[in-house]
Amino acid sequence: MRRERTDAARNRAKILAAAEAIVAAEGVQGLSMAEVAAAAGVGVGTLYRRFGDRSGLAYALIDAREREFQAAFVEGPPPLGPGPEPGVRAEVFLRALTDRTVEQLDLLLMAETAGPLARFGGAYDAYHAHLAMLIGRARPGADVHCLADALLAPLAAPLLVHRVREGGVAVERVKDALVELLAGILGGR
Template sequence: MRRERTDAARNRAKILAAAEAIVAARGVQGLSMAEVAAAAGVGVGTLYRRFGDRSGLAYALIDAREREFQAAFVEGPPPLGPGAEPAERARAFLRALTDRTVEQLDLLLMAETAGPTARFGGAYDAYHAHLVMLIGLARPEADAYCLADALLAPLAAPLLAQRLRGCGVAVERVKSALDELLAGVLAR
């Protein structure tokens, strides 16, 4: 794989920081390629060559956070990372995933509704495999594969957006419900 040039990496970081600031201030709908380019101090052509279009830029924003999140649960400190008991890690994971989803809810909502199976693959597969492993360690006799899907379902961006914004459910309430669901899954 070819390494990214230093100036290209610097531009990418500036572009992503500018795009994050715009999304934080005005939401995904406010994400304009021309504004991002101006805020980052790069040409619009650079932005289009690098990301293709607005959705490519949105996916790059998701990817940057996603890499940080996956590093935290794969190799970070416990309880999210290795070193804690499987049940404790699963609880920390679901709570951190809730925060991670809420943090980029509009971007994830756009990504997860792009097509019928847009939510699945990539990050979902990593989350699913992680939970399958943890459930399998905590309850070897359980159907970890299907139970992992049950634990991830409440964190689908469209459902979470509806509960938080449409129904006024607090994030802590979602986390508490996931704690209860996990306790039921891990009960013998």
């Protein structure tokens, strides 16, 4: 893998710091490419070349927290990391993923709605593979791929915004429903 040039890394850090400050002050709706470029002291073209569009910038803002989360469930301490039996680990994972999604919900909403398949790939694939592995260990022979999708579907950012913010559903209720769904899956019902 090619190493990032020093000036490019410096520009990236300035751009992300500016974007984070704008999101903190104005929310995601205030995140415009022109405003970020001006705040970072770079040209708008640099932003578009580097991130593509606002959703690409949103994914970059999500990235650091996402890397921490993935490290926690891949190699971190139990119960999220390796050690516990698969059902316990899957439950802890779903609860943590719900919190992680809600934490950056506005950025994820922007990123996931950029195109019809924008939600898939990257982090979604990592979550899917992790859940499929855990389900497979707990229930050999199950259709782990479709079952992992079923568990991840309620955590789509647009659905969470609709249910939690607009529908007033408590985040704990979402987590409890996911755990109930998981129990049904692992119980083979």
